[in-house]
Amino acid sequence: MSIRSWFGRPTGPTRLWAGAVTAALALTFLPAGHASAADVNNARNAGFESGLSNWTCSANSGTTVSSPVHGGAAALKATPAGQDHARCVQTVAVRPNSTYTLSAWVQGGYTYLGVTGTGTTDVSAWTPDSASWKQLSTTFTTGASTTSVTVYTHGWYGQAAYYADDVSVYGPDGGGTGPSPTVPGAPSGLTVSGTTSSSVSLAWNTVPGATGYHVYRDGTKVTAVTGTSATVTGLAASTSYSFQVTAANAAGESPKSAAVTGRTSAPTGPGPALPKHAVTGYWQNFDNGATVQKLADVPSQYDIIAVAFADATPTPGAVTFTLDSAGLGGYTVDQFKADVRAKQAAGKKVVISVGGERGTVTVNDSASAASFANSVYSLMRTYGFDGVDIDLENGLNATYMTQALRSLSAQAGSSLIITMAPQTIDMQSTSNSYFRTALNIKDILTVVNMQYYNSGSMLGCDGKVYSQGSVDFLTALACIQLEGGLAPSQVGLGLPASTRAAGSGYVSPSVVNSALDCLTRGTGCGSFKPSRTYPDLRGAMTWSTNWDAAAGNAWSNAVGPHVHGLP
Template sequence: MSPHKRSIRFWSGAVTAALTLSLAGAAQASAADINNSTNAGFESGLTDWTCSASSGTTVSSPVHGGSAALKATPAGQDNARCTQTVAVRPNSTYTLSAWVQGGYAYLGATGTGTTDVSTWTPDSTAWKQLSTTFTTGASTTSVTVYTHGWYGQAAYYADDVSVYGPDGGGGGDPEPSVPGAPSGVSVSGTSSSSVSLAWSTVSGATGYTVYRDGTKVTAVTGTSATVTGLAASTSYSFQVTATNAAGESAKSTAVTGTTTATSEGGTALPKHAVTGYWQNFNNGATVQKLSDVQSQYDIIAVAFADATTTPGAVTFNLDSAGLGGYTVDQFKADIKTKQAAGKKVIVSVGGQNGTVSVTDPTSATNFANSVYALMQTYGFDGVDIDLENGLNATYMTQALRALAAQAGSSLILTMAPQTIDMQSTSNAYFQTALNVKDILTVVNMQYYNSGSMLGCDGKVYSQGSVDFLTALACIQLEGGLAPSQVGLGLPASTSGAGSGYVSPTVVNNALDCLTAGTSCGSFKPSTTYPDLRGAMTWSTNWDATAGNAWSNAVGPHVHALP
């Protein structure tokens, strides 16, 4: 978070270009088209499939559809390649698709007689569909379709393979029919900002989509979901649909869920919020008391809590001397004043030089207890996790859940990972965010000091552009975080970071692109996310140094989002 953060490794364009595989455009299907793949869902074990080096087996969990899926594990110089020969017609176009999960997964076809094709995805904790198309040559009557992983990576899972197009005469699995609408939809729980839903399993369904007041808000593979980012003491209407490869069902009967009042008499966080880091030190930026922090900031993250000699434990020491004699009593009083004005004040743990380490049950307990003690002492509303030197997902999750058990449902929990930390759901930071999704307020990824990165479309984007913000936010949105849990973190001025500063106009354009599909660059998300939480900046002090140009432009824009 500091102005001169350490350099981090990044995906270069050259490396990415070496991995990027062709993805042909979608083709028109005809009424006679079928899925020419056999045993496409691995319901008959590995019948019709051959896996290299005995790398494949079938499992009953996780599955995308039916009761089985392929699990293939790369080992040594073997990439766990599983193949099937599929009968096709000459001079015909086919759509090849499969659902994958786990480690790096590739899908492709060879022997097409024209241009062989393939596509891939980095590792994923949720099922993701890969799809590409190919055209057969004048004498091509069969092709080989394959899946494989990548050397040294985790096992991948594959299910519901489809080679969809004209009947090649080799048989094929029957196409599924559109599932029926879910029944038994009910509200299973509520909080001041969320409603949990449950429903009955629908035969033939591979996933479910949840709608809030007619707008799609989340998609899941199970029969329950929690919709977050809601206003307190507000009623919402929910419906659920069932989906599979054949399409989406009609909507279920609507149910109404009403959020509870904000606990402990506090003020609910607005639907769209602006987060600003307040510096508990003087590094050349404008020195502020908390009372000086601009009114546009809804969440003020006090930077930083420091490690103690006790493993996992943290403490906070106000830099009174560096802040011109600002006293602890004034600081505490200013926290209460900000809270009375509807703001949340939290303590941030870490920063560039932070050395907090939570790596076992004892340090997890120490972390939770010490953060809660700071909340009690100063009146903080919660905690921000800004650990830029790595974290352990298992024990940080344990620590945050222990803290939530003490603090209650009013806890504000934010995170500020670097871009590299959110490139894949297998990364510890991303895993932690998903592990605590039910209590997580927002992840404000730092879109700076990072170099080039992969977007959710597999292309490389350089920092400093609208595309960099939107295509990287897309990874989090498609990777499992709710839109209300995603914020864009940017420097308030060129002095606020070593690189990556963009004008407030670029920030606002990215917000509009993600929430409404307007003002996009070359990348445009496949859907809009009107519940996107908002934006964050480092820092309120650098913002003040620059005449509050950032908060005066981005703040009103965030608060005016749909």
């Protein structure tokens, strides 16, 4: 579970200011002016009410968010990463020999707004990072044969995410938008079409003029779709939820539909379902100086026990597990299996963890994906494991790991537990392979317990740099996952159980509890305070139950009851 430090984050100050000066030469801050009666906004999905429809963002850098917004119910959030500056573009139909006013409202990091392909002089506007909404505006004239232009927004290398909303290209109708839309009416006929122990499926009637729909659970927007059905996942078993739907188009969002109640079913797998808030602990199948334990010795505060680790075999993708009986004081396979069953009877889940700091499992094609799924399922049947933990600290292939986990799910069924333990750098952007894998399997994923240690300083979701070992480090980095597409119930905080358990990043249990309170209740925060609370946050994880035992179980005795007492 130890990870490599990450150094040398490029900030590129020379490139940044050189680019800023160049852009400033074309910068024009203009009022919107008086449009003629024939002028229209030629931009489509200008307020991002239909997700990223009509927009394309480089390197999967863009997404839509419900907060902050300038108008309507959605806005663009685009996050520069590495050498990508989060460029989002739209091709807009225009008329030749015509003048247009280009504008947008922006917030956050360095933000650029511009247009290319005008046939005359391409123009742009920019602003340094802004804590509140600011309008960028400029004008351009099309050439004699220009019938379309490319409108773009982008940030800058190494800078914070930016937000954009209410983009407009006002001028003569280029023929690409048609009549201006009106806000659609509220959807009717909302019904619950199906349930599982962790999901509720919904369906509703088509709304004329709508280009998309937003789904709300207990008053909070949880997903956006273009069709007239959706499945809300990551729910607790045997629990009732209230759902509403709105219709949206470029003109805005409708009122909410009448509410319906959907209740998830009882768990279908062996033993009780996981609690709403859960504690995960890694159990060491080896002796490295921490307390040697049998599985039965793991304290009851732990809800998910990850057995560390499965080993690679000569077959690419395949894994195996051998109990270290000698290193564990003569612990037999039969005792181990009996202890797995006893933990499950007590409501716990036991999974096999794949990887670790020195793990060499590679899944990079369809054959190795199949081998991974088949071998993990074989271990589940042999030892009684409830699922798998992905702790591949030397990289993974999002395409084929997704394929492998979906194949495993097809074999194991809906009771399968899938946990992940990525390094902090792996979850800095939705374009990273680990983050993409988690989003790809969101409907079958249990929890991502990111490792908040051995990482040094990292960017939070507000674009600021935070040093590990603080409440802000935990909350601002968790915010990236919470606002990047994972359900709160799929996010956990991973910390060392003692100073000996990791090279750096240990914090006292009181700091862990403060971060949990900040994220779920809005209390106990440091300088960073999330824009909203996440009462469904799954909980916390530690490396390891053995190091916890070596420190008198101080971590689980303090964090365990706190997690289980969250709202």
